[in-house]
Amino acid sequence: MVDSIKVYPAKPSKVYFYGTCLVDMFYPDAGMAGIQLLEREGIEVIFPQNQTCCGQPAYTSGYHDEARAVAKAQLGLFPEDWPIVVPSGSCGGMMRKHYPALFKDTSDEMKAAEIAGRVWELTDFLLHVCHIKLDDLGEPTTVAMHTSCSARREMGVAEVGPKLLGQLKNVNLVEQVRAEECCGFGGTFAIRHPEISGAMVSEKVDAIVDTGAKDFVTTDCGCLMNIDGYAEKNRKSLSGQHILSFLWERTNGTKGEPS
Amino acid sequence: MSETAQQSPHHIDVKEFHPRAQAAIHNPKIRQNFRKAMDGLMTKRKSAFEGWDLETLRDLGANIRLRALANLPDLLEQLEQKLTENGIKVHWAVDSDDACQIVRDICVARDAKSVIKGKSMVSEEMELNHYLEEQGITALESDLGEYIVQLAGETPSHIIMPAIHKNTGEISELMHEKTGTDLSHDVEYLTTAARLQLREKFMNADVGVSGVNFAVAETGTLCLVENEGNGRMTTTVPPCHIAVTGIEKVVPNLEDVTALMALLTRSATGQHITTYFNMISGPRKPDEMDGPEEVHLVLVDNGRSSIYQDNELLDTLRCIRCGACMNHCPVYTRVGGHTYGTTYPGPIGKILMPHLIGLDEGRHLPTASSLCGACGEVCPVKIPIPDLLVRLRQESVDGDKLHPAKVNGHGAKRGAMEAMVWKGWSWMHARPGAYRFGTNMAARFRKLQPGKIGGWTQFRTAPKLASKTLHERMKERGQ
Ligand code: SF4
Numbered sequence: 001m002v003d004s005i006k007v008y009p010a011k012p013s014k015v016y017f018y019g020t021c022l023v024d025m026f027y028p029d030a031g032m033a034g035i036q037l038l039e040r041e042g043i044e045v046i047f048p049q050n051q052t053c054c055g056q057p058a059y060t061s062g063y064h065d066e067a068r069a070v071a072k073a074q075l076g077l078f079p080e081d082w083p084i085v086v087p088s089g090s091c092g093g094m095m096r097k098h099y100p101a102l103f104k105d106t107s108d109e110m111k112a113a114e115i116a117g118r119v120w121e122l123t124d125f126l127l128h129v130c131h132i133k134l135d136d137l138g139e140p141t142t143v144a145m146h147t148s149c150s151a152r153r154e155m156g157v158a159e160v161g162p163k164l165l166g167q168l169k170n171v172n173l174v175e176q177v178r179a180e181e182c183c184g185f186g187g188t189f190a191i192r193h194p195e196i197s198g199a200m201v202s203e204k205v206d207a208i209v210d211t212g213a214k215d216f217v218t219t220d221c222g223c224l225m226n227i228d229g230y231a232e233k234n235r236k237s238l239s240g241q242h243i244l245s246f247l248w249e250r251t252n253g254t255k256g257e258p259s
Numbered sequence: 260m261s262e263t264a265q266q267s268p269h270h271i272d273v274k275e276f277h278p279r280a281q282a283a284i285h286n287p288k289i290r291q292n293f294r295k296a297m298d299g300l301m302t303k304r305k306s307a308f309e310g311w312d313l314e315t316l317r318d319l320g321a322n323i324r325l326r327a328l329a330n331l332p333d334l335l336e337q338l339e340q341k342l343t344e345n346g347i348k349v350h351w352a353v354d355s356d357d358a359c360q361i362v363r364d365i366c367v368a369r370d371a372k373s374v375i376k377g378k379s380m381v382s383e384e385m386e387l388n389h390y391l392e393e394q395g396i397t398a399l400e401s402d403l404g405e406y407i408v409q410l411a412g413e414t415p416s417h418i419i420m421p422a423i424h425k426n427t428g429e430i431s432e433l434m435h436e437k438t439g440t441d442l443s444h445d446v447e448y449l450t451t452a453a454r455l456q457l458r459e460k461f462m463n464a465d466v467g468v469s470g471v472n473f474a475v476a477e478t479g480t481l482c483l484v485e486n487e488g489n490g491r492m493t494t495t496v497p498p499c500h501i502a503v504t505g506i507e508k509v510v511p512n513l514e515d516v517t518a519l520m521a522l523l524t525r526s527a528t529g530q531h532i533t534t535y536f537n538m539i540s541g542p543r544k545p546d547e548m549d550g551p552e553e554v555h556l557v558l559v560d561n562g563r564s565s566i567y568q569d570n571e572l573l574d575t576l577r578c579i580r581c582g583a584c585m586n587h588c589p590v591y592t593r594v595g596g597h598t599y600g601t602t603y604p605g606p607i608g609k610i611l612m613p614h615l616i617g618l619d620e621g622r623h624l625p626t627a628s629s630l631c632g633a634c635g636e637v638c639p640v641k642i643p644i645p646d647l648l649v650r651l652r653q654e655s656v657d658g659d660k661l662h663p664a665k666v667n668g669h670g671a672k673r674g675a676m677e678a679m680v681w682k683g684w685s686w687m688h689a690r691p692g693a694y695r696f697g698t699n700m701a702a703r704f705r706k707l708q709p710g711k712i713g714g715w716t717q718f719r720t721a722p723k724l725a726s727k728t729l730h731e732r733m734k735e736r737g738q
Contacts, residue, residue, distance in 0.1 A: 019729045021688075025698055026722050028729035035733075047733040050691035058681050060630060062652030062672075064659040066685035073689045101646070105661055153632035182589045186629025193277075193627055194714025195284045199593045200629070201718065229719030 006156065008128045009083055014044040015125075016077070016084045020091040021053040022221035023242075030221065030242030034087040034122050037248055041130040048077040056094040059102060061188050068102055075111050083129070084115065085122045087244055088220050089151020092121040097154050123219060123243060124157040127164055136168040138250040144174050144213040145243070146204070146227060148220035149182050161219060161243055168250055176207040185226040201230040209236055217243040271414075271600040273616060276623040283594040289424060293595050296423045300586040303529025304637070311525075320522045321641035323515045324577035331567065334476040334509045335558065341479025345541035347554045358559045359390040362468065362501055365555055366396055369499055371465030375457075377493035378402035378485065379470025380418050380580060381503045381559055384602045384615065387468070398468070399460050401489035403453055410437045416596025418603060419527045419582040424595050457489065467493035467551070471504035472579070473519060474556070477512045481556065483537040484523065491535050500551040502539070506558050507567075507576040519579055522639035526583040562614040562667075569665055571650055575610050577640045582607075584634035584644060590627055599624065606634035610647040618655045619668035625651035626672075698728045 015038060023031040035045045055071035058064070074095075078084055086092040096119040103112035126132045145161050152158040158180070165173045184190065184200025204227060208216050214237055218224050221242060228240040283289050327334060339349045352358035358381075366374065374391060376382065376398055388398040388409070400409045404421035408414065411433055415421030422430065427444050434440045440452045469490055473482040481502050483490050494500045510516060524530045543550035566572045585591045585605030596604035601612040601621065609624040625648045634644040655672035658664030687693045701708075705724035712721055 021698075024729040025701065025724055028725045028727060028732055031729040032732060047729075047738045049695070049730060049734065049738065052688040052691055052694040055688070058685060060649055060652070061681065062625075062649070062654070062656040063678075063681040063685070064653050064662070066681045068659070068661075069685045070688040073691065149629070149631035149633070153636055180633075182629050182631035182633065184589070184629060186631065189626070189629040191712075191714045193280065193590075194717050195281045196590055196593055196627070197629070197714070198718035199284050199290075200589055225722045226719065229715075229722065232720045233716075233718065 006128075011041075011129055011131070012043065012082055014046055014080070014082045016080075016082055017045045017047045018051055018054070018074075018084055018086045018091065018095070018119075019047065020086060020088045020221065022225070023087055026225065027221050027242055027245075030087055030245045033242070033244040033248035034085070036252070037126060037132070037244060038085070038122075038130070040252075041126070041132060043130070046082070051077055054091040054094045055102070056091060056098075057187055059094065059098060064102065068106075071099060071102055071112075072108060075108055075115060078115060078118070081118070083125065084119045085125050086119060087122045087242070088222075089121050089148045089155045089157060090220050090222055092119055093150040093154030095119040121151060121155040121157050121160075121219070123160045123164060124155065127160050132164070134164065134167040134247060134251050136170045136250050137253045138168070138170055140170040140172070141215065142172040142174055142211075142213045143246070144176050144208045144211050144216040146176075146179070146183060146208070146216055146218040146223055146240075148185075148218065148223045151219040152180065157219070161217070164243070164247060165217070168247075171250065174211040174213050176204075176211050178203075178207060183223045183226050185220075185222045187222065190226060197226075198230075201226050202234070205231050205234070205236055205238060209238055214238060216240045217246045219243055273600040273612075273620045274623065275600060276598065276627060279598040279600065280594045280627070283598045288426075288429075289595045290593065292424055292426050293592050296420070297586050297592045300529065304526055304583060304586070305529075307525040307529040307531060316518065316522060317639055317641050319518050320579075320639050321577065323510060323518060324579070324640045327510045327515070328507065328567070328573060328576055330511070331507070331509070334511060335506060337476040338474055338479060338509050339558075341476065342481075342556055343479075345479045347479065347481075347539075347541055347556055350555060350557045352557055352559045352561070354561045355385040355559070358385045358503060358557050358561070359387055361555075361557050362387060362503070363391065363394050363396070365499065365501055366391070366394075366466055369465060371499070372396060373460070373464050374398040374466045374468055375401050375461055375464035375493055375497060376405070377467070377469035377483070377490040378405050378421070379468065379503055380415075380602065381470055381505055382468060383415060384561065385503070385559070387503075399457070399464070401457050401461065401493050402485070403450065403487055403489070406453055406457065407433065410434065414597070414602070416604065417582060417585060418580055418607070424597065461492050461496050464497045466499045466501060467495075467497040468501045468503065469493050471502050471508055471556070472523065473516050474504060474509045475511075475513050475516060476509050479540060480513065481537075481539040482516055482520075483539065484520065484533050484535070485537070486528075486530075486534045488535055491537050494537060494539055495550050498552045499555075500539070500542075500553070501555045501557060503557045503559060506560055506563050507578075519640075523579050523581050526581040526637065526639040565665075565667075566614045572614070572647065572665070574642050575607075575614070575647060577642050578607055578611070579640055580607075581639055583637045583639065587633040587637045589629070589631060589633065599627075606644045606648075607642075610642075610644055610651065613651055613654075613666055613668070617668035617671075618651070618666050619671040622655050622668070622672040625649075625655060695728075695730055699731060702726060702728050702731070 055067040059067035099112040183204040184197040190197040231238040407422040416424040591605040654664040657670035
């Protein structure tokens with residue numbers, strides 16, 4: 001589970017940005033927001049164009065040969081010893097926690113372990129490595145937050161989001177009941193067990209709507225897709241955003257377009 | 260099949276997980292009963308650990324269990340020797356049938372016609388009641404929850420609280436119908452009524468059967484945790500006591516029990532300590548007034564030694580059966596224990612049952628999880644349940660070249676279509692050029708994206724592809 005002790009690096013001059021396939025295809029704004037937040041902290045962001053996917057979907061589905069082939073293609077993308085930042089607890093957890101297991105007993109074992117040690121969930125990195133200070137330029141608003149299970153339990157960043165949002169003076173953060181409970185995404189789980197997943201997301205959406213918040217933010221695009229998609233289909237007045245897009249918009253006054 | 264219409268496990272098809280889950284999801288009573296009960300248990304656990312250094316205690320619990328498992332063969336030998344010295348007869352059972360026969364033989368030797376049973380999940384695993392009945396021996400559950408479940412002709416839906424799927428109203432109706440008690444919502448009245456019904460049977464039972472929470476090798480002591488006193492009566496009133504347990508329940512020393520006890524009761528029901536803690540170290544001695552004339556221990560393997568062969572799967576055997584993983588599982592909370600169709604439901608069931616029944620039977624179990632990690636987070640002995648689920652998923656699609664599958668029935672879930680999809684997926688994602696081409700095209704032609712995606716769009720709108728991928732946007736910036 002969560003590492004009991006995390007040793008954060010000193011603030012580096014450069015980082016590798018690992019975008020994740022969901023961000024890449026569905027939420028590139030969140031990726032751009034993350035990149036620009038890093039740049040505003042004076043960090044140069046390297047985006048390896050050859051990145052594809054961390055391999056998690058196949059890994060959690062039990063297709064480990066297939067997952068390994070994809071993950072192996074990522075291992076060569078980070079030659080320098082700069083931190084690797086990921087705008088997702090789930091893909092971060094895959095790389096940090098599961099790569100060593102996936103490559104155990106292979107010639108890539110050392111490499112995978114070395115890379116795993118450099119992987120950081122981006123909000124955690126912004127708060128604890130960059131010591132980011134956020135200046136709120138937005139209108140007063142109320143939001144709820146959903147921390148993905150992997151961000152919470154694998155990457156141990158449950159406290160990070162609320163701390164960052166707490167820096168925004170016009171943002172009123174409300175907490176839904178059972179905030180720590182899974183939204184029902186779980187990758188292929190949502191498709192394999194639609195009824196159970198549907199029951200989970202419906203209760204999650206109700207809990208958020210009950211807080212009175214019209215907007216929610218989350219650390220992971222999987223959860224975002226799930227919660228937002230359910231709210232949209234069921235005409236609930238709730239809309240979601242990746243926390244990075246939200247932070248960028250509030251502190252920069254613009255959307256996450258490339259600068 | 261609905262939660263209330265369950266019969267003996269003989270009639271339950273484990274493979275029917277899906278339809279049962281669907282029925283449970285649409286059954287407001289089950290949803291309410293479980294949600295309420297699990298919320299209560301989560302709150303209780305939390306407050307019971309207040310002021311404790313829970314992480315250190317969990318580390319201690321995990322270490323005690325790991326140390327015990329590391330020396331399992333030796334400890335079992337030591338246990339057998341000590342128990343024998345104490346006058347307890349030890350039997351080894353390879354599987355459920357074997358274990359049932361051992362119990363029957365003991366009963367037959369004593370010409371026993373009635374058995375009173377304390378709570379024991381291993382006896383559920385053995386389907387002992389059913390078996391004894393076939394042999395003409397009546398077996399009556401003495402734990403209140405088990406008694407209710409037995410009255411209803413069902414199986415337990417939780418390993419600690421067997422009747423948690425029923426609310427007071429349902430229990431009242433059931434008791435009224437089966438035992439003639441008044442229709443009353445007064446819990447006190449119902450409990451007293453059940454107690455009186457059971458007391459009478461206690462006095463006449465020929466044999467008492469119980470489970471074991473910890474078997475201490477050093478002293479040859481069988482420890483039994485319970486709240487109602489029925490366990491104590493089961494093990495002392497009838498002239499013969501048979502304890503049944505899985506082979507993994509042994510711990511080296513008495514002091515190991517203290518830490519595990521502290522974790523067990525708090526994790527399970529949020530109690531600091533249970534009302535009764537029985538330590539059985541032998542039959543009645545010549546100068547003693549009470550206690551059984553003979554005591555037996557049946558050590559049941561039933562697939563456990565095969566888990567033991569594997570360094571990773573071995574962790575499953577750390578389990579102290581507290582049920583916390585169920586109480587915190589968002590899936591278990593939604594579907595209830597009977598949906599699983601297995602003796603052990605919830606997260607522990609998902610990692611244990613495939614070993615007991617094989618993956619061909621239990622192939623849906625490892626997939627019925629969002630891998631949220633709540634189970635692993637609360638497990639008092641730190642079993643990495645989500646990792647084991649992934650491992651079993653791997654086994655159910657026949658493992659990989661590096662780590663060949665080891666569980667019975669491996670490969671049962673591999674479908675040609677699914678395997679091909681993952682092969683294709685892997686091919687594209689292992690080739691950056693192909694990936695970029697594919698994702699760029701998807702973005703370009705996003706209007707053609709299907710509006711329906713299997714189970715996903717049953718409850719949600721389809722995710723919307725962005726007009727430009729992050730790769731493209733970064734490329735435009737010169738990267
Ligand atoms: S797996 Fe852990 S949490 Fe679940 S019953 Fe066993 S000891 Fe308790």
